[in-house]
Amino acid sequence: MTAVTDSTATPGSTKKAGARRSTLVFAGLTVALVALALVSACLGQVPTSPAEVIGSLLHRIGLDLGPMPAHPAGDVTLWQVRFPRVVLAMLVGAALGCAGALLQGVFANPLAEPGVIGVSSGAAVGASLVIVLGGAFTAGWAIAGAAFVAGLITTALVYALSRSNGRTEVVTVILTGVAVNAVAGGLIALFTFVADPAARDQIVFWQLGSLGGATWEIVSVVAPLALAGIGAAIVLAPKLDLLSLGESVARHLGVDVERVRQAAIVIVAVLVSAGVAFTGIILFVGLVVPHLMRMALGPAHRRLICASALCGAATLLAADLGARTLVTNADLPLGMLTALVGGPVFFWMLRRTRASQGGWA
Template sequence: MSTETDKAVEKSAPRPTSRSRVSGVLIGLTVALVIVAVLSACIGQVPTSPLEVLGSIMHRIGLDIGPMPAHPSGEVTLWEVRFPRVVLAICVGAALGCSGALLQGVFANPLAEPGVIGVSSGAAVGASAVIVVGGNFVAGWAIAAAAFVCGLLTTAIVYLFARHEGRTEVVTLVLTGVAVNAFAGGLIAFFTFIASPSARDQIVFWQLGSLNGATWNSVLVVAPMTVVGIAATMAIASRLDLLALGEHAARHLGVNVERLRQLAVLIVALLVSASVAFTGIILFVGLVVPHLMRIVVGPGHRALIPASALTGALVLLLADLGSRSLIDNADLPLGMLTALVGGPFFFWLLRRTRSQQGGWA
């Protein structure tokens, strides 16, 4: 590669925000996430203080530091109900934030988010079908398994239909995703129509999203996939930056664009399928969070991906905290809250981007 090409690439490549600022943002997000996680573990019908939460954790890892929960049911409530819910919220939020950043980067499309490739709607079809067939006797793991498998299958169908002459066309993929999502919506409506009243309520509630059924078993499924998915995304971060120069420039620099897109779709499908399988559909996290972090830390994916993962985890924890505390003795649908807050916030981001930058980056 010529010296002129090197200079052109260096000049055109996305320039990251200063390292000190990025480090400060990541540290700040991590501290905020820990604080909100502790506060989230305190909220509930069984009163627990932050010091008791920390003391319970310290005693569990073998350190005799801090007070134990004073309530007789405090220890059991923390470890069987609240901690699984907090950890699952962190994993799912991080998975959705990372998925959104990955899709927007690999397709250079501001509207790219996990729902575009059909994974969420496919998971909803699988869950709805199992709920209708199983009725009141269907187990939660059966619903999760059906949602996971159908999410992966729907993503594969969207990807295969988007291929033309050995390559994936971005516009075709987005349009195919829209068509498949519409078809999936029709199937969900059909299942809802033929379902019994109790099954119908279960389908509607599942689609609204909730962390109410979080267990350590679900965490053991989602957490490893989240860690592996984020690690795999970080491994291709430099190639995503090169792809931002354009397909032709990226190919000239040695990037196999088609293989990169295949890998990105696979990572997103695994991350999102595992997440929505246990929580239902959660909207706007994968769309809004990467936009916001791109403004804060810049377009470089080595900073954008971890920032999006941390912010996604923080946003979902805050949303879950709101769902449990806004109304006494009620657990509001999580997807409803993220949509109500995320929609107007995304509109504000679009307005800000158009007025200040004239683009989506």
């Protein structure tokens, strides 16, 4: 009798509990994202209230509701400085979170993150090279374009070097990525060494990450790449669910494992390259966020990818808010903050997972 009464959980009740948890998580992430966006738009040297931010938005879409910013430069500041920065933070954070979830799924490894395939280090090499060349090449768009292209090339190089007999093994990809990252690190060190002091400072600052240069023009470039990459990742999610059962099982169920890996790596390369090209290297978002969402929602990749994109956007917004407000009249490096906070958080998650399950969440 005891055995019967103890096992009261049915598949239906478990499914309902999972659906309730998913609803709560997505609702919480959405509320947090909206609240952070509103707070981020309010704070700055030009004082703006939440009501004025909302009023400015409503007036821009033709609704004469709510107060406009009282400060003479308030509306211009919102639309030329703060709103582009908020939107870019959400786009880049969503891209990094989605890329991390996708890479962890295709590698079946919670420690996988976008940097493992060389995209971030490759982008840094491209940006550093253009900065060292100087002259007309130092324009922001030239640096961003070089970072984007170099990130894609480096990812393609990692994939090509890791292929053997027409196949790629996960361990080989990771080890090849480690080797390529080491070479990229050496090239960055070389460029830093030969650069003049001004270029050296620019290289270092670019690698630390910042959203300070956000404009609507940059948003218009990053947005379609990020949204297309996230959409492609969602389409790929069911195959990642099958792949999580094991390669042999996935092949038996009709999944072309090699093609799925190729598609995932291309999507990750586009997502991360588009983000870091304009913001510099931002650490730990693509590693911590998907791991945290997997702990909260489980391994189903469609909702995991969507939740990682939402959480990544909120995380980067929060980090940028800290970067702008922790020190008066200073814009702290964004990558520094994400690393300082993300490292200890990830260590805590690893300890928690190991203690409770003995495996990866």
